[in-house]
Amino acid sequence: MSARIKYRDVLREMALDRYGYVTTREAIEAGVPAVELPKLAARGGLEHVARGIYRVSTVPPTRNDQLVEAILRAGEGAYLYAESVLSLFDLADLNPRRIKVAVHRRTRTKLPAFIExxxxxxxxxxxxxxxxxxxxxxxxxxxxxxxxxxxxxLIAAQQARAEGLLLTSEFRHLRRALRS
Incomplete structure (x- = not known):
């Protein structure tokens, strides 16, 4: 078995747990040299999304793909924020135009319009x-x-509580905070 096939298999296995996405850092940690990623992308089966971010095209797309991409593009420590978390669970019947991502530090990367x-x-x-x-x-x-x-x-909080996404104490606190 050639190294190219092995690297492709390693990346695919990693990507299965990440909605098809893999970063250069993760690839290196898994033993795939960074120089191999652009080569694999040029041959197909791996799509270059942004600097240090790739998508394995053989992993079927899901409704969360763009959420993963937004978090990865925002950088280390980024996470879904506010309406995007509610949208993830279909709470409050939201359909935000942009994915809200929070970060702890300044990000200089130019982000696509779908990320706030x-x-x-x-x-x-x-x-x-x-x-x-x-x-x-x-x-x-x-x-x-x-x-x-x-x-x-409040309706979203009730739904979240019914789905086990909120503890009783969190629900009570939210109910008081949202009513005041």
Missing amino acids: LTRVHGEPRTTVYDGLNSQYVADALLSCSGRIEPPIL
Whole structure:
């Protein structure tokens, strides 16, 4: 077996857990030399998305592909934020035009129009939902306050609680905060 096939297989296995995406850093950590990625992309089966980001074309697309791409493009430590977290779970019947991603540091990368970057300070609570770095649902609901009407956010909180995305204490806190 040639190294080229082996590298392609390694990248595909990695990409299966990441909605088809792989970064140069992850590839290097898995033993695939960085110089191999552009070669594999030129031969097909691997698509260059942005600097240091590739998509394995044999991995079937999903509805979360653009979310993963937005997080990866924003850089290390980025996560889904506010309306994008609610949209991930179809809460509040939202369909935001742009994917909101939060970062802790300044990002100089030019991002496509479908990504809206928010710089946050401090250490926000984050988690992983469906393999995506995300703000907690409770915090996302509070982050949307002022942009989405409180009754809509209350309905979204009730739905999130019913789906097990909120603890009872978080739901009670949200209910008080959104009613005031």
